[in-house]
Amino acid sequence: MSEVYFLKIKKQSPKILAEAGKKISKVFSNFFDSGDKVAIKLHFGERGSQTYLSPILVRAIYQKLQKKVEKAALVDCNVLYKGERSFASSHKKLARDHGFGFAPILILDGEKGDEEIKIKINKKHFKEIKVGKGIKDFNAILNISHITGHGITGFGGALKNVGMGLGSKGGKLEMHQAFRLEINPDLCQGCGTCQSECPVKAISIKNDKAQIDYQKCIGCGKCISVCPFEAVEIPWGASSAKDLQERIVEYAFGILKQRKTFFLNVLLNITPQCDCVREKQKPMVKDIGILGSQDIVAIDKASLDLVGKNYFEKPGVDPSFQIDYAQKLNLGEKDYKLIEIK
Ligand code: SF4
Ligand code: SF4
Incomplete structure (x- = not known):
């Protein structure tokens, strides 16, 4: 049974978020070592989104981590659609405009999203995956996911933040090929x-x-x-939503293997769509808090349970399918023990 640490947050303010960042950092304080090079994977939020991850929270986490390790940077890869997040230079500018300029920012698949490395995985959909090349400079990942709904997979958590998020443009295209609306x-x-x-x-x-x-x-x-x-x-009975979830999980599998990884899931401003949506969204439920775990399966399962699976369901889409498939690939286990941090 995996351990999932839970810091409750009922109300947000800059002070509460800064304190929360310090508190939740304690759960990985013994996990990373002085020689580690840690990629902090997050989503900087699309222009117009107002509910993306709080930079105050991330700064507090970054400040704790960077004192301990050799190198830490905020990272993401480019997106497929046209916009500021499809080129590294404008992507970084957007990240700074959103308040993340306190740390080095790296877009791992380069200016145009075509700088990639291939990682062999030999799984059902992919023999090898295409990941942002810059990941090779890091031996460890601290994944910070903002929990939201998602148009196709229903639920967006740690599996999606890693799997889809760190794919190069070519990788993202391969994952989406499952899909026909x-x-x-x-x-x-x-x-x-x-x-x-x-x-x-x-x-x-x-x-x-x-x-x-x-x-x-x-x-x-x-x-x-x-x-x-x-x-x-999404056509009833079609396997496209399941296929996409499996493909994302296979990417997560390849990216996480042979790397030290720790996961934080932020259950604040839980919106129906992810932070790629360029508009103000209304949260579906009240704020819950932050989870931390070494187990990507357990932390996504706990996040889904705490919010309520029903908020992420849509016709033809089972949001927990990705979690089941990740367990099948031995990425972690669904059984977890929730340990509250006071
Ligand atoms: S009704 Fe829906 S699918 Fe049809 S044009 Fe309008 S937005 Fe598009
Ligand atoms: S999923 Fe819909 S909005 Fe997105 S690229 Fe396809 S047709 Fe366009």
């Missing part, structure tokens, strides 16, 4: 909202109905979230 013509009103929101212009309106160009679609799921008539569907 459909427009329900009976529900589509031809309003064009999905067309204007699609980051790669994959949607056109013909005869008052939306159509997806699958050659262009990168599977970001944004059209599902923005459609006011719930006309964008």
Whole structure:
């Protein structure tokens, strides 16, 4: 049974978050050594998002960690869709604008997202995976995930932050290839909202109905979230949502093997969509706190349990499938003991 540490936070303020960062850092104080080079993986938040990870919290964690280890930096990789987070220079600027300029910031797959290393894994979907090249300079990862819902996988936690997050652009494309959305013509009103929101212009309106160009679609799921008539569907019985979850988990497997890893899941501002959404979102539930564990499976299971699985379910999507698959790959175990930090 794995240990998951739990720091309750009912209300947020800069002071409370700074204190919380110091407190939660105690759970990994004996885990990292003086010779470790630690990549702190996080999502800096898309422009317009207001509920991304608090830089005050991350700064407090970074300050504790960097005193202990040889090197620590905040890292992420570029995204597939067009925007500030698709190039390293604008990605870093956005991170600084969002308050993360207190530490070195590295975008591991380079300026255009094409600098990658290949890691052999020999799993069901992938023989090898494509990961941001800069990860080779780190022997350890401290993964800080903001718990949110997600358009396709239902739930976004540590598995997704590592697996999808550290894939190069080529890697992200491979993961998304599992995925094919459909427009329900009976529900589509031809309003064009999905067309204007699609980051790669994959949607056109013909005869008052939306159509997806699958050659262009990168599977970001944004059209599902923005459609006011719930006309964008993951086909019932289709394996696409499960396939995507399996692919993300296989990436996490490859990235985590042979590296020291510790996980923090932040259950604050828990929104229906992830921090790639360029708009203000309303949290689905009250703030819960922060979890810490060495076990990526246990920490995601505990996060799902504490929020409530029902908040992440959608037709055709079981949000816990990724956790089951990760256990199957021996990434960790679902059985956990919650230990409250006072
Ligand atoms: S947002 Fe929904 S209703 Fe509007 S065009 Fe797109 S699929 Fe159709
Ligand atoms: S999932 Fe939807 S919004 Fe995203 S790229 Fe494909 S068609 Fe566009």
